[in-house]
Amino acid sequence: MKRNLLFLLGVVVITAVLLLIGVPVYTMHILVQVLLWGAICSGWTLLGRFGITSMGHGAFVGIGAYGVVLLWNHLGITPWLGVPIAAAAAMLLAFAVGYPCFKLRVVGRNFSLVTMAMAVVVQLTIIAARDVTGGSLGLTPKAQTSAPLLALQFPNKNVAFLFALGFWLVVLWVMTRLNASMTSLSLAASAEQEDAAEAIGINVAREKLKVLLLSAAVTAVGGALLGQYLMYINPETLSGSPVSLQILYASIAGGMYTVLGPTIGSGLTLALTESLRVLFGTRFIGAANTIYGLMLILFVIFMPQGIWGTILSKLQGRTSRRARSLL
């Protein structure tokens, strides 16, 4: 607990310093995105670290982002209400897919493929409902200029940063709470031997479902905030299977068995993309992802614990694959 407080204190101090010295707008823009994607990836790892590899979290990101903007644009419902509604919708979808999956023991690779199909269905539905959602062209939330915060819009990057930071901290807190919970132990047990876990009285399906719902909600809120921050949502960038893959790769690259790993992973991903863009401009579109793809292959082959996971286990002299460290 003490370590967590120290960490929180550190974050507050760094934030205060950043805001006082005034960070350039561009840096702030990157930081906000790192925090939001970091939170989304952390939401994914809630489930992913137990060997339940969802390849469909893009669906929840999409429902979060689209739910909020559609409610606001068409019905005038403020995003403050829209976010919980969208999160509930994502949880409903997670339940509809997750309940039969876990009850009927759709596990491993099959679970990945089912969830990926789910993401594809959501993306195609968004594109097909183009009268409401704008189809592949995407959608912009109606700007609320007089009181942007009432519509959860952030013309001021510093405000956006504080929101993203707050959300990210909440997600980290959820992660550490979950780590210390009975649910986590049950799922760790069922990841090793599902039958054995059932035999000692763990309701594996229910525990998995609980974590999936939590993870879907976190991801949906992250997607909603991302949409609100970027003020533009698009079925390619905020839903569907490529986004799902990006989420899980950033988590794996960073290290999904640690708390900070997913954030570090998404930070590195964004840093790589942005720095290559700054270096080469638009001359080499695709260069960033080419390097990224190569890195992913190398990671899976040589560093399956991810960057942060490897650093931590080197530091602690541990080689356990599931180094259950707090930070």
Add this chain to the structure above:
Amino acid sequence: MDTFLLEAMINGILLGGVFALLTIGLNLIFGVIDVVWIAYTELVMVGMYAIYCLYSGLGLPLLVACLIAVAFVTVLGALVHFLIIAPILDSPPINQLLATGGLLFFLQSFATLLFTTDFRNIGVRLPSLQLGGMFISTARLLAFIVALIAVTCLYLFLKYTYWGLAIRAIAQDRHIIGLMGIDQRWAYGITSAIGGALAGLAACLLVLQYDIQPFIGNSFGPIVWMNCVFGGLGNLVGGFLSAFIVSEIIAISGYYISTDLSYACAFAAFIVIMFFKPRGIFSK
């Protein structure tokens, strides 16, 4: 029966031919090596670009360009195995899935880097056949016939050659095979090369129907994995049949509901079937 429905159904069956080719390629790799290549349809994309470069760029005859492209993708298939899959053969299945997912990003972005995201085509368009008020695409008919021939050849290879026997034996029991004096590494390499060859062939057939762009694999990839699981991962006959069933679902729901949602319907059907028949619709 309505002519349009009949036309949709016939086109669905013809579309199934290419899907069957890809499904069998991926399923063969799965059955023998026990990995799912998420980037499998990206090999098709590479093949299509190869044809584009050879035919439109260098001006080679189309048939020669196609043959070279098939050879190229065959080698690529073997390389994917030896460079990416072989080092992690003993890791959990999900890691192999992830490594080939990295390959997916790599190939798509590398193609973007080389060719940009512009749509390209080789400028060869085959006419449509008119048959009693129905229009049937010649390119699809050709693809269907070639796909059937290729599948037959593969069947004969697996049935009557030494390495075919070895590959079938591995699919049945991978651990005992070393005792029979078969080098697994070669069998895996050959399987991957065959997988690549089928992808290359599919590229030749698809290049006549679709524009080439770096993300074209995304439009076929999920469908092909779905076919594999639908028919039972590793079950070649099941995969072959399910390719036609799935393309019929797409064609018929495209007719009754909307073409936009036809793929969504196929995926939704897939999810439901996975709940009840996780080992494929032909499992007992």
